[in-house]
Amino acid sequence: MAASFATLHHVLFLVWFLPIAFSLSFFFFKAESISNVSCNEKDKQALLTLKRGLTDQEHVLSSWSDHKDCCIWDRVFCDMKIGRVSELHLNNSRLGGEISGSLLQLEHLNYLDLRGNDFNHTPIPTFLGSMGNLTHLDISDTFSGLIPHQLGNLSRLRYLSFGLNYGLYVDNLRWMSGLSAIQILDLNAADLHREVDWLQIMSKFPSLSELYLFDCQLDSLNPSLGFVNFTSLRVLELSKNHFNHEIPNWFSNLSTSLLELRLYNNSLKGNIPPSIFNLEKLEYLDLGINSLNGPIPSSFGNLSRMRTLYLDQNQLNGTIPKSLGLLSKLETLFLGKNSLTGTIDERHFGKLSKLKNLYMSETPLFFNVNPNWVPPFQLSSASMGSIKIGPNFPSWLQSQKSLSLLDMSMSGILGKAPGWFWNWTSNITFINLSNNHIECDVSDIFLGSTVQVLNIANNSFYGPISSFLCQKKIRKNKLKVLDASNNLLSGELSHCWKYWQSLIHLNLGSNNLVGGIPYSMGALVNLQSLRLQKNSICGDIPSSLKKCSNLRLIDTGDNHLSIIPLWIGEMTNLLVLRLRSSEFKGYIPQQICQLSSLRVLDLANNSLSGSIPNCLKNISAMAFPDSYDISFFSMSFQYLYINEYYVENVQLVPKGKEMQYKENLKLVRLIDLSSNKLSGSIPVEISDLSELRFLNLSRNHLIGKIPEKIGSMKELESVDLSRNHLSSEIPPSMSNLTFLSLLDLSYNNLSGRIPSSTQLQSFDALRYIGNPQLCGDPLPKSCTIEEQSLNKSPIGNVEDDSENSNFYIGMGVGFATGFWAICGALFFNRTWRHAYFRSADEIKDWIYVTTMIKMNLLEKLRVCLSK
Structure with a gap:
């Protein structure tokens, strides 16, 4: 099955305008003898001061020596006419430490590139705003905090990049009005949501040609605006924001200049508007991963310069217009994951001689071409999973000599x-x-x-x-x-x-x-x-x-194996261990607790004996929230090539029914030891697994109590302890398990009243049957007075011993006082005494029962206190 193209075209912004060729020319052609002019001493000392404040793990500044001309130092470039430092290329050098204000002494510096270093997320130095000769400033992927307003003083700046500094934010953008010469502005990943007038501010720069605002937490494109004055704009990147409205009509104002428009993953809705087709110079359009609906307009055929078109992962319907076949310069066409229907034939590809990348997967289309058809294109990638191609193998593939990716999964x-x-x-x-x-x-x-x-x-x-x-x-x-x-x-x-x-x-x-x-x-x-x-x-x-x-997943389930090896504990990277239904014998080795990253432990339906290891709490991935990026887990089970993923899938039984997990496997934390021959009690330490979601210990020979603190496992969605020999009451703390959607305690020796809670009473009585001494809703058996008293703690709480002892001592004193008050009155009043004895026979049983209940409770208290 074809997978999402998100990782490819959703990160293309990383390679857009970076001036690599421009800067490389200096690196490759730097010479020591271009001029006899030496480096200015003031500049040299300023750079040496800068070096002293930096940490240099890669030794990229090793050539910065007081004994050499600074104009021949690595990453330093001079204006050789005057011997003054004009450019510093310190990008991607793993520099750390502190940037010294000595940079201000470099009076002729016009190019400063600090991107991709590690200054420990410190704020952008405000003194950079005083470097008035700068025309190029790149501080992307380096700093965090508030973008200083002082940068608005850089009136000569033509290139400014903050890109991919995910900790950066602005309180407003009015300071930008001073950037009158700006041509390329990159604010990718900076938080701009506090500035509601961002569009009006940025449209006032007459020379702005490229604007990058990817993932800036913007929430409106101001669709009510009739006109936006981007007179020179060629590239507009607005992807991965939160617009959640229709595409505005003001885009038609950009018809004379705009070459690239990127709007993917913005929750955009409605139809594709006619304003898009006024952008007659458009070469790159990305509307993927939105909620656009309706048919694909045939007007796309008018965008004759189009080279890249992404319409994938929307709600587009209808047939694919044959006018797309007129786009003779088209190289990339992505239509997959829509509701498009109908037939695709040769006419849809009539003039697409330059087509290289075709993505149509997961769309109910019928690819119906003549068996002798020879396409006009030579594809590099063809993603056609889940569309009907068969029953015959497509013979046109033989003509494709440059293909590196082919997905024809689920194609009939x-x-x-x-x-x-x-x-x-x-x-x-x-x-x-x-x-x-x-x-x-x-x-x-x-x-x-x-x-x-x-x-x-x-x-x-x-x-x-x-x-x-x-x-x-x-x-x-x-x-x-x-x-x-x-x-x-x-x-x-x-x-x-x-x-x-x-x-x-x-x-x-x-x-x-x-x-x-x-x-x-x-x-x-x-x-x-x-x-x-x-x-x-x-x-x-x-x-x-x-x-x-490096193993993250081992699945040898449903085979004929012998014992679980002790060395399994050495596989410390394991995330999923599925050994169910494999005829394993012997014990569950304690070494399994060394698998601290384990999220799925499935040993069900074997012949394992002995007790459940009491060290399971050491599996920290089930005891604590994620200590690492969840993407690490996801990447362990998938392989990406261009626009296609291979994703592992695992069959698990989280709620009594086998289910297939793929991308959602990262959400699962499961222990399934069911249908074995395990004995002993459920270790109380299992309650420490507070992140566990699915617990199945059913069909074993377990005895003892359900752990009292099971209610602390608040993520539990499914608990199956059925068909064991568990005894005593259901812990009141179980009422805290508000996420439970499956509970089975049937066929044990549980007793007392089922604790009252919205959750526990919502399950069918079949989940509790087979426990003769269990009573209360939802069972048909009502609790006797004694059974009601056995489980009368407040919902979700287990009272401590001191509170219980104070309660029962006070009850005893009150009983004695009441008894002698009544007996004294009967002794001195004959009428009362005769009336009392006439009714004594009627209530003697009640007194006996009540007294015995109190005495039993007091005895339990005494035993508890003696411990």
């Missing part, structure tokens, strides 16, 4: 792969043919040296796996992803793994593989995910896998 292709196909793929890098009905003997597969991703999952590939892995003609492969799951592969895993050392993701699950896991798999030192689930593999998990120290 039937029958045998044609003989020419595998030879044709010898120069391709990414191949996704998954979820079709393709038949092929794996011994016929030929992989060229360029192939990095081969996804043939969910097809009818057959033959011994060794005939593919061990063939000599592909031993020099560079394959990083191999997914051949859900096919008809057979035989034993080969011993040829030394030829596959580039592998990062390996999935051979759901085949007919037999034999053991070979020791030679330890050669896969780059492996991050290993999936061999649902085969007939037997024996031990070899210790050689310890060499695969």
